[in-house]
Amino acid sequence: MAKTILFVDDSASVRQVMKTALAREGYEVILAEDGKDALSKLNGTKIHLIISDVNMPNMDGITFVKEAKKLPAYKFTPIVMLTTESNAAKMAEGKAAGVKAWIVKPFQPPQLMAAVAQLVMA
Amino acid sequence: MANEQQNNHLVIEGELTIYTVTELKDKFLGGLLTNDELELNLSEVSEIDGAGLQLLVMAKQSAIALNKTLLITGHSPVVAELLDLSGLSVFFGDPLLMVHQSKLKGELL
Amino acid sequence: MTPDIPDEYLQTFVIECRELLEQMEQALLIVEQHPEDPEIINAIFRAAHTIKGTAGLFGIDYIVGFTHVAESVLDCVRSGEILINSALAALLIEVHDHLGVLVNHVDEGTLPTDEVERSRQRLIAQLKTYLDEPIVQNRSVDMPAIISKSKLDKVQGDMVQTDYWHISLRFGLEVFRNGMDPFSFVRYLSTIGQVIQLVTIIDTIPSADKMDPESCYLGFEISFDSDADKITIENIFNFVRDDCLIHILPPHSKVSEYKHLILDLPEQEMRLGEILVKCGSLTPTELERILRIQAGHDEEDSPRPAIGEVLLEQRMVAPPLIEAALERQKQIKDTKKADANLIRVDADKLDALINLVGELIIAGAGINLIAKREKTADLIQSTATLSRLVEEVRNSALALRMVQIGATFNRFQRVVRDVSKELGKEVELVISGAETELDKTVVEKIGDPLTHLVRNSMDHGIESADVRFARGKPAKGTLQLSAYHDAGSIVIEVSDDGGGLNKAKILSKAVERGLVAEGENLTDKEIYNLIFQAGFSTADNVSNLSGRGVGMDVVRRNIQALRGTVDLDSVEGQGSTVRIRLPLTLAIIDGFMVGVGNATYVIPLDIVVECIELKAWASDEGDGKYINLRGEVLPYRRLRDHFGIKSEMVQRENMVVVRYGEHKAGLVVDKLMGEFQTVIKPPGKLFQGEKSIGGFTILGSGEVALILDVPGLMGLIEQEKT
The missing domain is CATH 2.30.30.40 (SH3 Domains)
Incomplete structure (x- = not known):
């Protein structure tokens, strides 16, 4: 069964690239362009992994995680945060919100693919 | 989730994962308390993870502690794969998938 | 370049970068005035690191490497370690410009030329002077596992026989709740090698009444065959290493290392030993030796080794630091909220809307006339309501086209900075009324005339520092851009505290050019405004800036084309003010x-x-x-x-x-x-x-x-x- 990944990033080019890369590995990909959009995609669809950027308009990644964790159907869904800084404060906030995995930008698709596979490999 | 067809025969449908283990734990224990022999049919399990497997281990251990019998039957492909990966199939001692049965029988019987 | 990224993605990347660079420039140009404003500094930082992040994804290393250094400096600025001064601001503007060049290379699909490369190296060197520490290219690998060769193993120098890695994992209770599945990591291991033997440790699963099914009690002992290096294997467990016991023993590890492993793990030594033997990691003889040493005298081990060989320690940051940082984070978030509600709309769509609203107004007026003619009370009332609504629609539609002039003004920070440098004059730009709104079309078209006026003021208006000094003025000249609304117009003023216009000089030139008759009686204002006549230039020497053949008459023509007017006031020795008056909207x-x-x-x-x-x-x-x-x-x-x-x-x-x-x-x-x-x-x-x-x-x-x-x-x- 294909695993479904929700990918959240406000950069259209990052979304394009990651969708292609993830789909090639056989994952189902749902895209969202910010936290708000992402939250609307958490509508009961089974999602095995959420990958989200931190800095986004409308709703930032941390807020999104906090909201997502409130939803019973997603409270255990692993969340990988993409961040361009290995910022201790942000990580602390994210950790408190339920983020356990961080990927520091810049990364290349293979790096993220590895992380994804470590978390949701079927 | 669990679908009680008979009290001593639980069919688990859908996920056997972190999302369902709390509910299933009560079902399993309830089934063990009221029956001497409990059969868990996993043929309808669509997804299983470490938490699910761990719960099965607990059920098995509880059965042993209560001196009862727990049978795990009808492993769906995902269940069989995880049992294989974990190396715990011997611990459960249940005959696995049909295709493997002849080979496994030799080992188990 | 990552080969499997299609061109059109790169195009999106280029567009994004340019937008970010524009934001970065705007922030850079005002940052000097507000060196401690976290919003502005964060805007600059964010632009840089987003560019870096995205470029990294595309594998455009020359952007990543360069931006990384800039980002590091900006990070220090953000944390207050470095204060922005004019030198740093100027350097960052150069960085911005250079990024623009690099993005152009991406756009054209060319590699940076040697010249670009040289300026890149120079900028990096300059940036590095702000950094104490050497720069680590990629922070994700900047968290290596602690691999200390045990110094305690002098005695048991002999190695185990196995050719395989031994991986020992004990997962933390929270692992499931954190969304991790221990088996995912095992599956992943198979992608970089072969799992020879795996034993799932279920010993610590509590009895049913004490067991929380959402807690993880699992562990693994794995014998693993792989050519991968230790870091690679360790990295697989990055996501769980904070709350897990992880031991990774390379092939042919020393017997003593296995001994430490057994000591570290929670299970009983015998049980564990059996598992290791079962894994094939230890032979029964090796195990026996270890247990014998253990039971006997571990004199060489008196200080028990600090949690084994490769226990990955969680590195915590001091709580006050986190609080301070969180506070800053909150401020940044608040800023983000402010511009979060913006959407970008094609200007043509807006124009179409406004056209339609225009037609609506005309149609509405028609109905009004009919209603009045028919004298039907109900109809008149309804049309009144309609008119009011149409008026509101019109106002909203027009408001859509209104933009603040601030962004235009801020661009002049750059102009003023560049021109100051060029002329060797020190000039400060003061902006007021940045929030004044006017029609987008007007804003777009006012840039050129304003640039000309600003350059003109700096070139001809503001005196060189020594002249200013002699006149008792501060050495630094002031140029002011201001905007305000007045009687349905917007007024934009460009004023300087320079020498003002020289009436006699203007007059004589005007006479010379035949613009006015000799002896003609003109008011001061009329004289000053002569400079807007075609082909007028009073500068003694034609500099690089003004006097490019484009005179003030062009400025006037441009402004008139916008249904605006321009005039000038000047006080000799004290400065001049050029006042542009424009309609608020053109529609x-x-x-x-x-x-x-x-x-x-x-x-x-x-x-x-x-x-x-x-x-x-x-x-x-x-x-x-x-x-x-x-x-x-x-x-x-x-x-x-x-x-x-x-x-x-x-x-x-x-x-x-x-x-x-x-x-x-x-x-x-x-x-x-x-x-x-x-x-x-x-x-x-x-x-x-x-x-x-x-x-x-x-x-x-x-x-x-x-x-x-x-x-x-x-x-x-x-x-x-x-």
């Missing part, structure tokens, strides 16, 4: 409808001061050209005469008093018809050269009404004064 105006004979005219409502009845006797004063309005001499004009309308004079004429800038005038009409929203249609070719007509509009009745161009009309009246 729709609130008009005041007047009738002359059978014709209908529209006067922009904003400039109407008052309406008075023109008494018959008043027309006799001042040759029918002036009226005494409460003691004020007011020039006036009959529209009937102006447009040559031949119809019967009405009994009582009315006069509309209008004001534009400093001028006031009266327009005499037959009747006042009230306020009317008007969509401006540009005047056709027929009216070209007719200065008093600004456009026309279609009335609800289908009739055409001419819109008066009051500034143009007043110009005519002024001319006739003399």
Whole structure:
């Protein structure tokens, strides 16, 4: 069964690239362009992994995680945060919100693919 | 989730994962308390993870502690794969998938 | 370049980068004035690191490497370790420019030239002077596992036989709840090697009553065959290493290392030993030896090794630091909220909307007329409501086109900085009224004239530092850009505290060029405004900046094309102010409808001061050209005469008093018809050269009404004064 990944990033080019890369590995990909959009995609669809950027308009990644964790159907869904800084404060906030995995930008698709596979490999 | 067809025969449908283990734990224990022999049919399990497997281990251990019998039957492909990966199939001692049965029988019987 | 990224993705990347660079530039240009404003600094930082992040994804290393250094410096600025001064701001602007060049290379699909490469190296070197530490290219690998070769193993130097890695994992209770599945990691292991043997440790699963099914009690002992290096294997467990016990023993590890492993793990030694043997990691003999040593004397181990060989420690940051950082994070978030609600819309769509609103207004006016004619109360009431709503729609639609002038003004920080450098003058730019809004079209077109004025002020207006010093002025010159609303117009002023205009010089030049006759009596203002005449330049030496053949007359023409005016005030020795007056919008105006004979005219409502009845006797004063309005001499004009309308004079004429800038005038009409929203249609070719007509509009009745161009009309009246 294909695993479904929700990918959240406000950069259209990052979304394009990651969708292609993830789909090639056989994952189902749902895209969202910010936290708000992402939250609307958490509508009961089974999602095995959420990958989200931190800095986004409308709703930032941390807020999104906090909201997502409130939803019973997603409270255990692993969340990988993409961040361009290995910022201790942000990580602390994210950790408190339920983020356990961080990927520091810049990364290349293979790096993220590895992380994804470590978390949701079927 | 669990679908009680008979009290001593639980069919688990859908996920056997972190999302369902709390509910299933009560079902399993309830089934063990009221029956001497409990059969868990996993043929309808669509997804299983470490938490699910761990719960099965607990059920098995509880059965042993209560001196009862727990049978795990009808492993769906995902269940069989995880049992294989974990190396715990011997611990459960249940005959696995049909295709493997002849080979496994030799080992188990 | 990552080969599997299609071109169109790169295109998106390029567009994104350019947007980010624009934001970065805007922030950079104002950062010096607000060196401690976290919003601005964060804007710069964010642009840099987003570019870095995205470039990394695309594998564009020359951008990643360069941006990383800049980002590191910016990070220090953000944390307050480095304060932004003008030198750093200038350097960052260079960084910004260089990024622009690099992005262009991405766009063109070319690699940076040697020259670009050299400036890159120079910038990196300059940036590094702000950093104490050497730069680590990629922080994700900047967290290596602690691999300490045990110094305690002098005695048990012998190695185990196995050719395989041994991986020992004990997962933390929270692992499931954190969304991790221990088996995922095992599955992943198979991608970099082969799992020879795996034993799932279920020993610590509590009895049913004490077991929380959402907690993880699992562990693994794995014998693993792989050519991968230790870091690679360790990295697989990055996501769980905070709360897990992880031991990774390379092939042929020392027996003593296995001993430490057994000591570290929670299970009983015997049980564990059996598992290790079962895994094939230890032979029974090896295990026996280890257990014997263990049971005996571990003299060489008196200080128990600090949790084994490769226990990955969680590195915590001091709590106060986190709090401070969180506070800053919150501020940044608040800023983000402010611009979070912006959407980008194609300007053409806006124009289409405004056109439609214009048609709607005209159609609405038609219905109003009918309603009034039919005298149906209900209909009149309904149309009144409709009119109000249409008016609101119009206002909202127009507001969509209104943008703050601040962004335009801020661009001049850059101009001023560059020009200062070029001229060797120190000039500070002061901006006021940045929040003043005006039509986007106007904003777009005002940039060039403003640039010219600003350069002109810096070049000709502001004196060099020694001259200023001699005149008792501060060495640093001040250039001010300000904007404000005034009587339906927006006024933009460019003023400097420079030398002001030299009247005598202007006059003599004007005479020389034949612009004015010798001995002609001109007011100061008239003299100053001569510089807007074609082909006028007073600078003693033509510098690189001004005097490029583009004179102030071009500025004036550009502004006139926007239905605006420009004039200049100057005080010799103290500075000059150029004042540009522009209409707020080019599309729709609130008009005041007047009738002359059978014709209908529209006067922009904003400039109407008052309406008075023109008494018959008043027309006799001042040759029918002036009226005494409460003691004020007011020039006036009959529209009937102006447009040559031949119809019967009405009994009582009315006069509309209008004001534009400093001028006031009266327009005499037959009747006042009230306020009317008007969509401006540009005047056709027929009216070209007719200065008093600004456009026309279609009335609800289908009739055409001419819109008066009051500034143009007043110009005519002024001319006739003399």
